[in-house]
Amino acid sequence: MFRRIRSNRDPRDTLYSEFKKEFSAYAGKGSRFSQELAAKYPRLLFGLMTALLLASAVLAVLLHPKMVPPEKAKAQPQSEVLNSGFDHILAAGAALKTTIHLRRQVDSITAKQVLNKSDSITLVRDLDSLQHIRLTLPH
Template identity: 40%
Template structure:
C-alpha cells in the first residue's frame, strides 16, 4: 500500500552544511564587517545598547502595561433542590412542546398540497423547533 522511498543522500549532508556551503562567503563578510564596526565604535554601540534597554524598560512600565481588571465575585444563594426541580420542569415543558410541534409537522407532511396557511404554520413550527434545539 505504501511504497518505500529510498534516498541515496550522504548522511553527513545536513541543511546547515548546505546553507553554509552556498552562503558561507556572505556570512563571513557580514561577520568581518560586524567585528570591524565593533572595534571602531565600541562606546557608541554600548551607549546605544543601554539607551535601548532603558527605553524598553520605560515602555514596559508605562505604555505596554497590562492592567489587571478586578473580577467581581457575586455570591448567589442557591437552593439546589429548587433549582434542580425547576430545571426538570423546564426540560419537561420543552419536550412536551417539541412533541406537539412534531405532530404538527408530521400532519402537514402527509398532505399532498399545502396552502398558504399551512406553509406559514410549517415554517413557524420549524423555526420554533430550531429555537428549542439551540436552548
C-alpha cells in the first residue's frame, strides 16, 4: 500500500522552465511583431495611448458615484446611551463568566489520558459554545 512512486522526471525541470520551453516561440513572435508595429507606426500608438488615457479620466469622473455626506447620526437621549452601554458591559461579563467555566471544563477533559464517548461529546459541545461566544461578542 505504501510503495514509493518512482518518477523519471528531471528534478531541474520546473513549471517555469516547461512553460518557457513550450511558449517561448510564441512570445518571441509576439515581441518581434510589437517592436515592428511600434517602429512602423509610432505616432499612431502615441495618439492611441493618449486617447485611452483621456477616455479613462473621463470615465473615472463620470462614473464615480456622487460623494454624498453620511447622514448625521440622530442624537440618542443620554439615558438610552447609558443603558445600552451597561447592557454591553453586562453581556460581556456574562460571556466572560461562561467562557471561564467552559475553558475549565475543556481543560479538565483534555487532561484525561483516555476519553470516552460522553467526554468527546461534551468537548465538542463546549468548543462549539466557545466559538459561538467569540463570534457574538463585539470587538
